[in-house]
Amino acid sequence: MEQLNLSEAEWRQRLTPAQYHVLREAGTERAFSGHYDGNKADGVYRCAGCQLDLFDSDDKYDSGSGWPSFTKPVEPDRISEHRDTAHGMIRTEVRCARCDGHQGHVFPDGPPPIGLRYCINSVALDFRGREQTGED
Template identity: 70%
Template sequence: MTEEEWRARLSPEQYHVLREKGTERAFTGKYDKNKADGEYHCAACGQLLFESSDKYESGCGWPSFTAPADGEVVEEHRDTSHGMIRTEVVCSKCEGHLGHVFPDGPGETGLRYCINSAALDFEPED
């Protein structure tokens, strides 16, 4: 898609996060406190990204997951913006910016996928 097509498809906040690598303010995203069972999909292309069973309350202010739904649905890139070294997480299908992954999570993976709510659409279980 062209940037004009993305702008027409996404809300201004979604466009800023997904296409311009922006972030929403901590504790303001609609899925930060969501505890319902279901699936989290990319807000840009609809690809399944995360399952509610892997979501946990990290206290960081963004939805946090221990692992993606499948190892192939996200890609990781080195991010040196803002004077930090982080690992950016993008959708493998549309390359939309989702957030970052950090090595301070619980469980088997020890990872915390810190994801912007604006980059996600939630589909509750029936």
């Protein structure tokens, strides 16, 4: 996959301050504050930094965590995983594979059969309804 490498000035120009904080500085939005946590529309969630399709609404579920949660990415190569030891915890950070934008974290407490919970910041995503994508 071709990488999107922009300067910090270019990222600041492209993103809102909230998007920049999450995607480029690995920030986190407050629980239950994001506009996609309760979204039940049919479609695809894309990286807000580069528009790469990351998650499908078919794999979204209500985890009760306050962030959009998914059981898997649309394709395994769309995300990269990194060890995160910030804040005195050991977690697995999830980033967009194209632009390296921080999305959130993946935890091993999701529903069967996969058992994973991709806990993603709404501000790191853009949503396109199925009617906008042209998919059935």
